[in-house]
Amino acid sequence: METASSNQNARPVGRFRAGAVLGLAALVLWTxxxxxxxxxxxxxxxxxxxxxxxxxxxxxxxxxxxxxxxxxxxxxxxxxxxxxxxxxxxxxxxxxxxxxxxxxxxxxxxxxxxxxxxxxxxxxxVRLAATGWRATQTSVLNPDLLLDTLGLDDESPRQASRENGHGIHVAVIDSGIAPLRNFDVEAFYDFTGNLTPDVSSPSAPYDDYGHGTHVAGLIANDVKRRSGGRGEQIYQGIAPRADLIGLKVLDGNGQGFTSDVIHAIEFAVVNRKRLDLDVVNLSLGHPILEPAARDPLVLAVERAVQSGLVMVVAAGNVGRNPETGEEGYGGITSPGNAPSAISVGALDIHDTVTRTDDTVASFSSRGPTWYDGFAKPDLVAPGSHLVSTVSTSSALYLQNPSIVVERGTRGGVSYIKLSGTSMAAAVTTGVVARVLQVNHDRFHRGAPPLTPNTVKA
Incomplete structure (x- = not known):
């Protein structure tokens, strides 16, 4: 993946209003x-x-x-x-x-x-929300292109058997994960409503909003495994054999308190070895209101990295001024400003494998970060019009028929299309899982794993 580049003619983003719809039905909540x-x-x-x-x-x-x-x-x-x-x-x-x-x-x-x-x-x-957008356009990214544009041809016997995220545990801090047939949720913990889960007593997985299941599918949807290896790879996740841990912090409206997210991150830090956690995906955020060194959510992310967890976070969907529609700078949201996290912006690959026509999606937040002037995001990944899994009882599925791509016609699993840095972060998390797995299996069997900073580098 390539580092982000911005339009030099874009003007700085100025004033944002609480509750404003950023673009068409943005899911970022300003409060x-x-x-x-x-x-x-x-x-x-x-x-x-x-x-x-x-x-x-x-x-x-x-x-x-x-x-x-x-x-x-x-x-x-x-x-x-x-x-x-x-x-x-x-x-x-x-x-x-x-x-x-x-x-x-x-x-x-x-x-x-x-x-x-x-x-x-x-x-x-802060009452925050997921950093995903409803893909209102009728176009859908050709499902064969997501893996191809990343250079991940899972039709290759070598990659299909070895490079699939096997043995890597990924925590998805989001609205939950629905128990679908295409991936296993190894453990699930609910932090909404100020709940304090017991690591020894995971609860039944669910996702009443739908965003977390979409993110989980981009990471680990395993179409082939459920069809005995004979199925087509359409809508296949980036790391289909990765193990998922669901940490629910967003409610049925896709909203949650920052403190619940911090609680979930702390849970991941404290139980990292017990759950064998390697990577954490955070596809959510809130406006930056203070320097990174004082932001509690950023501090929690930094502590997680210090504990050995690779933290992949969405950069935010504030690439356009909501009043003028102009693209601009300075829209990175917290925790996308966490120095040690892998902050991910969204790329529009324009339905082609070639990199020459790729552009930073107009909605994707660009740096530098407010207060600190950090150069963020760290990279960009495909994040426009991506199709992934969804629970048919979730709010996104039930309230937005225009984003539904398939209604259980493919192995009983339904799919929706979304755009956003949430999706780009999920794609990156899948790539990180594959990197960690291949490094462990081929080069350092029995040796310490790659550190978060090494993965980011």
Whole structure:
């Protein structure tokens, strides 16, 4: 895959409005009113409160209750807990891996909290969403081209028998994974509704929204295995023998709290060896409201990489100004700004195998990142009009008949088409699984696996 390149004539993206539909039926949720990103770059990054909370303190009347993530100064989690207690805040959950606490705090108390001993930062517990778009166009990427354009010809006996992700465990942090016949969900844990799953008691897999199942299919849909190896490879996943672990953080509307995502990442870190996890896919995000070093979601991703997990994240679908339709820069969402993650933008391959006509999809977020100016995304992958699996009881399937490609006619599994950096991240996750598997099987059997930084390089 190639690194991203942007149109030099594109203008910077300016102002985004809460709840605005980004393009045609975008699935990114903006939640804090009009956020002027230029103002964020000029004024943010100096205090303890993030941009959204600073605006609430400045413009609000102090009567609201805010759901926040309070990050302690390293070694001072006890002090942060005490500060919340003095303010009679309600503690929702704690995040020991990043030394943080999710709590409900009166807006009138935010300034006091920020100045309390042991407080390193106070961030909005953003209500985020999946970074996928409904593919409204009638075109569908030729299913034979996805593998071909990546140079992955699974019709080759050598690749079919060896390069398939076998033995690699991939966690999909998303809206869930439906228990379809084309892939096995080895374990499933639900973090929605502030649930705290027990690793020894996985629950039955499900996906009431549909996005996570689409992502899982791009990674590991195994059409051939279910047909005894005799089936056609149409809609085959990139790493069809990879093992999937479902970590559900988005509800039936495709929305969830940032704290639930952090909870799931921490779960993956703590149970990495027990679940034999190798790769984590994060096809979701929220607007960047503070520097990466203070963003709790970014910090969780960085801790995961430090633990040995390869973190593949979507760059975001904010490549166009929602008011003017112009392509621009500065649309990377969190955690796409995590320095150690593999941040993925979306490529439109225009239904051909050749690379010469490939372009960065217009919706795909371009860098640099706000506050820090990081060069993101790290790469781009096919992400336009991709067909993959879906649960027939999910909201995406039931509410959007125009995106349905097949209704159970191929082995009883239904398929929908979506576009977005979510899809591009899933494709990249599949490639990473194949790289890890081949490296382990051919070159380093019995030796330590590739490190996340080596994979990214």
């Amino acid at each position: 804090f009113g009009a956020i002027d990103l230029r103002l964020a770059a000029q004024q943010g990054g100096q205090g303890i409160l993030d941009l959204a909370l600073e605006r609430i303190v400045r413009d609000g009347d102090g009567s609201t209750t805010e759901r926040v993530i309070v990050r302690a100064v390293p070694g001072h989690l006890k002090d942060a807990r005490a500060a919340l207690g003095r303010l009679h805040a309600t503690i929702v959950t704690e995040h020991p891996v990043i030394e943080a606490i999710t709590a409900l705090v009166r807006s009138s108390d935010l300034t006091t909290l920020a100045s309390s001993t042991g407080i390193g930062g106070v961030s909005s517990d």
